Amino acid sequence: MGFRPDGECDSSSFIRKIGPNPAAPLTASIFETVAATFLEFAQLCDALASTTKKLEKRAQIADWLKTLSVEDAARGSLYLAGQAFAETDPRVLNLGGAILSKALAEESGASEAAMHEAYRRHGDxxxxxxxxxxxxxxxPVTLTLAQVEERFSQIASAKGPSAKLPVILELLRAATPLEAKYLIKLALGDMRTGVKQSLVEEAIAAAFGAEASAIRQATMLKGSLPEVVRLAAAGRLQEARMSLFHPLGFMLASPVDSVDEAVARFAVEVAAEATGNQLSVDEAGSSSKLDLSFIETEVAQSVLKEAQVEDKYDGIRAQLHCGDPEQPGRVALFSRSRDNMTAAFPELIEAFASLHLPVILDGEILAWDVANSRALPFSLLQKRIGRKKVTDEMREQTPIIFMAFDLLYLDGELMLERPLxxxxxxxxxxxxxxxxxxxxGFREAHTARSQGSLFSEEIADGPSRLVLAPAIVLSSAEQLDQAYMDxxxxxxxxVMIxxxxxxxxxxxxxxxWLKLKRELxxxxxxxTAAEFGHGRRAGILSDYTFAVRDGEQLRNVGKAYxxxxxxxxxxxxxFFKDHTVEDFGYVRSVEPVLVLEVAFNNVTRSDRHASGFALRFPRILRIRQDKPVAEIDSLARVEEIYASQPELIRNEELSQ
Structure with missing residues (x-):
């Protein structure tokens, strides 16, 4: 059961009745409310998770926000978006499943078996x-949104798990079961209510009588939902100004499988641009559904001259912020998932700290072959991901550069509305x-940091950490095909088009933007094994580890879901429940009888599997009911594919 439109609730939901004019914008002068409880927030989240209707979700959020003080509406909006702190706030909770599970076990008194069974039942x-x-x-219901904010602040400032645990326990002891559910979800950043930040922005607009576009623009500029709520409440959205050091959304590319499809799809886009009606992938249809036969070859060839092509690199997409005059030397790197990964790439921080011009660059972090001015395989970057401390040895072994391919902000001006x-x-x-x-800047910082190092001079005289991505204007499909091969x-x-x-x-x-990236x-x-999934796949064996033949043995080479x-x-x-060989709880070894056809982008060396290899980005193409296990591919075939990769040939040449 959930919220009813009048704001009342049934036995499983609770919401404070809203003020005398529910349609009025939220202001402190209209509503003098008591502090909002976290239970109200949790009940709303349960109601949101129970419907797939976007308009219904938006109405429920807007109705709730109208009942709150401005400060509670600011907190509630942030938490509904799944954020403990605003994007411009450098604080992080730094809580993982291990410490939260420990706190939950201590507070509930549950055994390890009971904990395991509960998690397996829900996948959450x-x-x-x-x-x-x-x-x-x-x-009793006592926990308020303001108290959660205060405890989150204490957790963020606590040093280490032992200092954080007492605060987590304090929260759980004050919480009802439903509140505990969403405290943990919020702490993990995994709400699973079907609500994205964009929907929260729309609800804020509905609650405050503002235009959704104005809320979106202010959020993009400020990077803080609480600040946007305060501006909306005061009718001052037009005062929002750009703040650095929070990630803007990344523009994404649609995949195509061939040059012909790329040309035809791009012709559709150019035609849409000419009428001022840019298409989304959903509007245009998937590559398998979009009818492109009406596009004449001559037309398709001509529109290519309105495109540029760049290499698609095997690195980490990143947004680089630097040059804030109020914080000299500060540099930040954000991933496509909006995570702050600055600490993993100190070379870039040292290099860009010398820039004093405020700028936001979009690009790719790459492991770099200095001698040949080429990108190295992604596998050399993997050891950096998620690290808070990068050793000197890691820095010396693999040079890192930032390959810039777009500029989003420069010296006070946002560039998003300018053409490419x-x-x-x-x-x-x-x-x-x-x-x-x-x-x-890098040379100076590195020399100062590495006094007496044997590698200091060699590394300091290396490449600039800023590299401009090469780009050429297209003229023909033949040129595009050649660019892909190159x-x-x-x-x-x-390549990117x-x-x-x-x-x-x-x-x-x-x-x-299109990306042409054929499967290898x-x-x-x-x-050979099946794991239970998470979220809506909880309780379902949906993640499959698979193997190839190595003589009479099977050797695992990857996992796909x-x-x-x-x-x-x-x-x-x-099927896998019926063919389980051994049940380890969350994962089961299964009889090796089901054959799949999988596609992938690359093969890498890996210690994770006994085969010594791992497939990168594997995807299941189909179930091969027609193929016996005796006819699956061999480890020798995997080695052959690995040896055929251009990056391997290059690395072997470099090592000679």
Whole structure:
């Protein structure tokens, strides 16, 4: 049961009745409310999770926000978006499943077996907590949004798990089971209510009588939902100004499988641009559904001249912020998932700290072959991911650069509305003016840091950490095909095709940017183990480890969980339950009888599997009911594919 439109609730939900005019914008003068309880928030989250209707979710959020003080509306909006702190706030909770599980076990008194069973039942630690803490169901409701904010602040400032644990326990002891569920979900950043930040922004607009576009613009500029709520409450959204050091949404590219498809799809986009009606992937249809036969070859060829092509690199997409005059020397790196990964790449921080011009660059973090000016395989970057401390040895072994391919903000001006052709010219000028200063900044910082190091001089005289991504204007499909082959020979994944007229649309995946990245190969493999999934796949065996033949043995080479329909996964889940060899709880070894055809992007060396190899980005293409296990691919075939990769050939040449 959930919220009713009048704001009342049934026995399983609770919401404070709203003020005398529910349609009025929220202001402190209209509503003099008591402090909002966290239980109200948790009940709303349960109601949101129970419906898939976007308009219903938005109405429920807006109705709740109208009942709150401005400060509680600010807190509630942030928490509904799944954030403990605003994006511009450098604090982090730094809580993982281990410490939260420890606190939950201590507070609930549950055994390890009971903890395991609850988690397996739900595939979610928060939902498991609600079950394990049922004995607390009758306790008084005392926890407020403001108290959660205060405790989160204490957790963020606490040093180490032992200092954080008492505060977590204090929260759990004050919480009802439903509140504990969403405290843990919020702490993990995994709400699973079907609510994205964009929907919260729309609800804020509805609650405050503002335009959704004005809320979105203010949020993009400020990077703080609480600040936007305060501005909306005061009717001052137009005063929002750009703040550095919070991630803007990344513009995304749509995949295509061939040059012909790329040309045809791009023709659709250019035609849409000409009428001012840019298409999203959903609007245009998937590659398998979009009818492109009406596009004449001559037309398709001509529109390519309105595009540029770049290599698609095998690195980490990143947004780099630097040059804030109020915080000299500060540099930040954000991933596509909006995570702060600054600490993992100190070389870039040292290099860009010398820049004093405020700028936001979009690009790729790459492991770099200095001698040949080429990107190295992604596998050399993997050891950096998630690290808070990067050793000198790691820095010395693998040089890191930032390959810039777009410029989003410069010296007080947001560039998103400018066409790519204009942004590219500004980026080229920026690179000309600052590449040497970035090199000098790194050299100075590295020399100061590495006094007496045997590697100091060699590394300090290395490349600039700022590299401009090469780009060429297209003229024909033949040129695009050649560009793809050249990119692959350089060890890169493929090419990007970008409309010169395209504006930068944060978070949007349209046809203005396309990525041509053909699959390396496919393999027929056999499933050897199955794991239970998470969220809506909780209780379903949906993640499959698979192997190839090595003589009479089977050697695992990867794990895949995408590519099948829900009905196929449900059938396979029951199949693997019936064919379980050994049940380890969350994962089961299964009889090696089911053959899958999988596609992948690359093969890498790996210690994770006994085969010594791992497939990168494997995807299930189909279930091969027609193929016996005796006919699956061999480890020799995996080695052959590995040896055929351009990046391997290059690395072998470098090592000679």
């Amino acid at each position: 630690l928060g939902a498991a907590a609600a079950d394990l803490l049922l004995r607390q169901a009758g306790k 052709s204009a942004r590219r010219k500004i980026l080229e000028e920026f690179a000309r003016n600052h590449t040497d200063s970035v090199r000098a 990119a692959r020979n350089r060890g890169n994944e493929g 970008k409309s010169l007229a395209s504006i930068y649309q944060p978070g949007r995946r349209g046809l203005a 190969a496919t393999l027929d493999v056999v499933v 995408s590519g099948l329909t829900d009905s196929e996964i449900a059938e396979l889940s029951q």
